[in-house]
Amino acid sequence: MAKLGVNVDHVATVRQARGVAEPDPVTAAALAELAGADSITVHLREDRRHIQDRDVEILRRTVKTRLNLEMAATDEMVGIALKILPDCVTLVPEKREELTTEGGLNVFLNRNLIKRQADLLRQGGVIVSLFVDPDLEQIKAAHRVGADYIEIHTGAYCEARTNEERRGELAKIETAIRAGHKLGLGVNAGHGLNYQNVGDVIALGGIEEFNIGHSIVGRAVLVGMEQAVRDMLALLRRG
Numbered sequence: 569m570a571k572l573g574v575n576v577d578h579v580a581t582v583r584q585a586r587g588v589a590e591p592d593p594v595t596a597a598a599l600a601e602l603a604g605a606d607s608i609t610v611h612l613r614e615d616r617r618h619i620q621d622r623d624v625e626i627l628r629r630t631v632k633t634r635l636n637l638e639m640a641a642t643d644e645m646v647g648i649a650l651k652i653l654p655d656c657v658t659l660v661p662e663k664r665e666e667l668t669t670e671g672g673l674n675v676f677l678n679r680n681l682i683k684r685q686a687d688l689l690r691q692g693g694v695i696v697s698l699f700v701d702p703d704l705e706q707i708k709a710a711h712r713v714g715a716d717y718i719e720i721h722t723g724a725y726c727e728a729r730t731n732e733e734r735r736g737e738l739a740k741i742e743t744a745i746r747a748g749h750k751l752g753l754g755v756n757a758g759h760g761l762n763y764q765n766v767g768d769v770i771a772l773g774g775i776e777e778f779n780i781g782h783s784i785v786g787r788a789v790l791v792g793m794e795q796a797v798r799d800m801l802a803l804l805r806r807g
């Protein structure tokens with residue numbers, strides 16, 4: 569059965585909207601774990617628009633499952649990760665003006681930089697995952713720079729407007745899963761997944777862990793964090 573990593577970024581988004589102390593993503597992470605989450609993900613953005621350094625520091629001490637830190641491949645972020653030592657770092661592309669992560673890392677083009685950062689993280693005992701589009705050139709490059717995992721960006725599938733487009737994106741994800749396994753990489757997936765669209769990706773098989781945030785936090789606002797996580801876990805288990 570695929571595992572569920574719960575991304576609590578958007579609990580912090582609500583907090584930052586008022587610049588106050590609540591709701592606390594640390595509490596949300598604890599509730600997600602109580603409901604059965606297999607890991608907790610946070611994205612420490614360079615602009616600190618939601619998750620703050622303080623959140624990551626406390627989560628490192630409180631998360632009982634695994635902490636996955638999403639971050640840009642910069643010297644500042646690698647320095648923070650080597651101080652905090654999350655279980656896993658997922659390197660992601662970042663643009664200041666984007667609403668959310670648009671597209672995967674260009675590992676092929678930035679292979680020297682990414683290899684240097686990945687080597688430093690791995691020497692520090694941190695598992696390294698690269699957030700990539702379902703694109704064979706990028707997956708091969710991820711293998712060449714020594715990544716342990718890829719996380720397949722499912723955004724294009726989630727945003728597909730027609731059934732034909734959706735089927736095409738799903739086929740790309742399936743090919744990417746098989747290519748990752750062939751190269752000996754662990755394969756995770758995430759971005760834009762919700763209670764309606766996750767089933768078809770689960771059905772492909774071969775995904776070790778799904779990282780899901782916005783839709784779970786959105787549902788949690790209405791039904792509570794534990795219920796929202798349990799609802800998503802039920803879909804994964806039905807798989």
Ligand SMILES: CC(=O)[C@@H](O)[C@H](O)COP(=O)(O)O
Nearest residue numbers: 577611638660667668669759
């Ligand atoms: C990398 C990714 O797909 C997301 O998990 C990421 O966290 C998106 O950033 P926002 O949480 O800021 O939308």
Ligand SMILES: NCC(=O)COP(=O)(O)O
Nearest residue numbers: 575758759760779781782
């Ligand atoms: N890496 C994907 C992630 O952590 C969650 O993305 P989303 O569900 O918030 O779109």
